[in-house]
Amino acid sequence: MNSFNPRDRRAWRRIACGLLAVLLVAAAYLGWSRGFREEPQPAWVFETPDSRYRYGSIGAEHEAGIPYWIFYVLPRVFPEKFRQDGQVVAGGYAALGVAWEQGQELPVGFTKKTIGFPRVANNCAVCHTTSYRVSADSNPVFVSGGPGHTLNLQNFFRLLIDCARDPRFNADILMAEINRVTKLDLIDRLLYRFVIIPMTRQRLLEREAQFAWIYRPDFPDWGRGRDDGMNLTKYLLIRAPMDETYGPADIPAIWNLAKYKAETGQLPNYAGDTHDVHSVMIDSALGVMAAAPADPEDFRKQMAWLQDFLSRLPPPKYPFPVDGDKAAAGRAIFAAECAACHAGTRVGTRIPLAEAGTDPGRLESWNPDAARAANRIVGKMGIERKGLVEAPLPGYKIPFLDGIWLRAPYLHNGAVPTLRDLLEPPERRPRVFWRGYDVYDPVKVGFVSDGEEARRAGSRLDTAERGNGNGGHNFGTGLAPADKERLVEYLKTL
Structure with missing residues (x-):
C-alpha cells in the first residue's frame, strides 16, 4: 500500500525541483566562474606607464588568448618547432627574439589575464619594444615604443600552427607535461582535458588557412624585426583570398606619435595608408585581437590611454659619447643635404616611388579595394575612426628622424644594416647580412650584422631576394667619406 498521499508527492516534487534548480544554478556559476569570469590583472602591471604598456591587457585574451598552461608547456613538448633559417634553435620562446626583462614571468608584450582560466595574449609592446646591448657582455636595455628588431614574428605564427598540426597536441601528452609543473584542481584538470586543450587545438587549426601565405616557398622569410603588415590585414581582417603580393617591412618605432599632423598631410605608416594615428592604433590592436573587442567601451578607453602614452613618449637618447665638433659640422651637412625632406614641409608626406627608388613590394601589397573592405568591417564593429x-x-x-640611431636596419624594408651603409651607393651596400643581433655598433650606427654571434642570433637577409631590395635613397651617397662621418655623428643626436 502506498503510504504517500498527494500532498506528500507534491512536497517531494517541490523539493526535487528545488534541488535541481540549485544544481543548475551551481553548474551555471561553475561554468561561468571557470570559463568566463574576468579578473583584473595584478596591481604591479599598472604601477608605471611603462609596465602597463609592456604587460597591460588590451582585451586580446578573449579571442586570441592561449591558455596559460598550454603556452607554458609548448617548448617542453615541441622543442623542435622553435626554428630559424630552417634550423632548430634552443631557448624556447626566447629563441623567437622576444624582449624579456630579468625577473619577469613572461616576455614584454605578452599579457596574462584570467578569463575563467589564465590566458596569455599579446599587446602592442610585443612588436614595439627594442632590445639593445652596448657590448656583447652587457645586459640588454629595453626601450618602449622602439622597433622590435630582434622579434621573429613569422616564426611565432608558424610555431602555434605547427604545434596544433602535430598529433602530440592532445590531452594525454599535454596534461602529462602540465602535471609536471603545476597541480590543477579536479575541475581544472577536467576542463583542460576535455574542453580547453581540444578547443585550443581546433582554434589554432582554424587559423591555418589565413596564414597559408607565410608558408609559401616562393616568398622569402620575413626574418627578425619585420612583418608583412598589409597582407596580415588582408588575410586576417578582410579574409581576402591569397594573392601574389609580398611586402615585408621593418617593424616601426611608435614613440612621439604627436609629431604626425594629419591636417598637414603628415601620415603614419610607411606609405601613409592610414588617415591618422588614432586609426593606426585601432587597426593594429584589432590585428592583435584577431576579432572585434569583447567590451567596446573598455577597448576605446585602452586605445585612448595607449595613444596618449605613445604621443608623449620621447625618443631615446643616444647612449654613447658624441663628438661635439664633428656633430656640429654634420648638422650643417644635414641642413644642406637632408633637411629639405627630413626636417621641412615634406617630412611625413609621401615621396613618389620613382623619386625614392626603393623596393616596391610594400606598396604593391595594398590596394584601395582592400582599404574599403577593411573600413567596412571595422565600421560594422561600431568603432569610429577615419580609417584607411x-x-x-x-x-x-618620408620618415621623421627622431631616434633614428635605434631604428636600424634602414629603408622601409630594413634592407640596409646601418646609417653609414645607407650613405653608400646601393651597389656598395651589404648584399647579405644578419638581422636581429642586439649588440650595437656605434661606429656605423646600427646593429652588428655580421660575424659569428650575429650569424648565430640573427636571421639572414639576402637583398637579391624578393621584397628585400636595398636600392634607392641615393641622397648623400656622393658626399666625401669625411663628410659622411660628420653627418652620421649628427644623426646620433636626433
Missing part, C-alpha cells in the same frame, strides 16, 4: 586611405598610394612616406 581608399585611394591609390603613389609612394612611401
Whole structure:
C-alpha cells in the first residue's frame, strides 16, 4: 500500500525541483566562474606607464588568448618547432627574439589575464619594444615604443600552427607535461582535458588557412624585426583570398606619435595608408585581437590611454659619447643635404616611388579595394575612426628622424644594416647580412650584422631576394667619406 498521499508527492516534487534548480544554478556559476569570469590583472602591471604598456591587457585574451598552461608547456613538448633559417634553435620562446626583462614571468608584450582560466595574449609592446646591448657582455636595455628588431614574428605564427598540426597536441601528452609543473584542481584538470586543450587545438587549426601565405616557398622569410603588415590585414581582417603580393617591412618605432599632423598631410605608416594615428592604433590592436573587442567601451578607453602614452613618449637618447665638433659640422651637412625632406614641409608626406627608388613590394601589397573592405568591417564593429586611405598610394612616406640611431636596419624594408651603409651607393651596400643581433655598433650606427654571434642570433637577409631590395635613397651617397662621418655623428643626436 502506498503510504504517500498527494500532498506528500507534491512536497517531494517541490523539493526535487528545488534541488535541481540549485544544481543548475551551481553548474551555471561553475561554468561561468571557470570559463568566463574576468579578473583584473595584478596591481604591479599598472604601477608605471611603462609596465602597463609592456604587460597591460588590451582585451586580446578573449579571442586570441592561449591558455596559460598550454603556452607554458609548448617548448617542453615541441622543442623542435622553435626554428630559424630552417634550423632548430634552443631557448624556447626566447629563441623567437622576444624582449624579456630579468625577473619577469613572461616576455614584454605578452599579457596574462584570467578569463575563467589564465590566458596569455599579446599587446602592442610585443612588436614595439627594442632590445639593445652596448657590448656583447652587457645586459640588454629595453626601450618602449622602439622597433622590435630582434622579434621573429613569422616564426611565432608558424610555431602555434605547427604545434596544433602535430598529433602530440592532445590531452594525454599535454596534461602529462602540465602535471609536471603545476597541480590543477579536479575541475581544472577536467576542463583542460576535455574542453580547453581540444578547443585550443581546433582554434589554432582554424587559423591555418589565413596564414597559408607565410608558408609559401616562393616568398622569402620575413626574418627578425619585420612583418608583412598589409597582407596580415588582408588575410586576417578582410579574409581576402591569397594573392601574389609580398611586402615585408621593418617593424616601426611608435614613440612621439604627436609629431604626425594629419591636417598637414603628415601620415603614419610607411606609405601613409592610414588617415591618422588614432586609426593606426585601432587597426593594429584589432590585428592583435584577431576579432572585434569583447567590451567596446573598455577597448576605446585602452586605445585612448595607449595613444596618449605613445604621443608623449620621447625618443631615446643616444647612449654613447658624441663628438661635439664633428656633430656640429654634420648638422650643417644635414641642413644642406637632408633637411629639405627630413626636417621641412615634406617630412611625413609621401615621396613618389620613382623619386625614392626603393623596393616596391610594400606598396604593391595594398590596394584601395582592400582599404574599403577593411573600413567596412571595422565600421560594422561600431568603432569610429577615419580609417584607411581608399585611394591609390603613389609612394612611401618620408620618415621623421627622431631616434633614428635605434631604428636600424634602414629603408622601409630594413634592407640596409646601418646609417653609414645607407650613405653608400646601393651597389656598395651589404648584399647579405644578419638581422636581429642586439649588440650595437656605434661606429656605423646600427646593429652588428655580421660575424659569428650575429650569424648565430640573427636571421639572414639576402637583398637579391624578393621584397628585400636595398636600392634607392641615393641622397648623400656622393658626399666625401669625411663628410659622411660628420653627418652620421649628427644623426646620433636626433
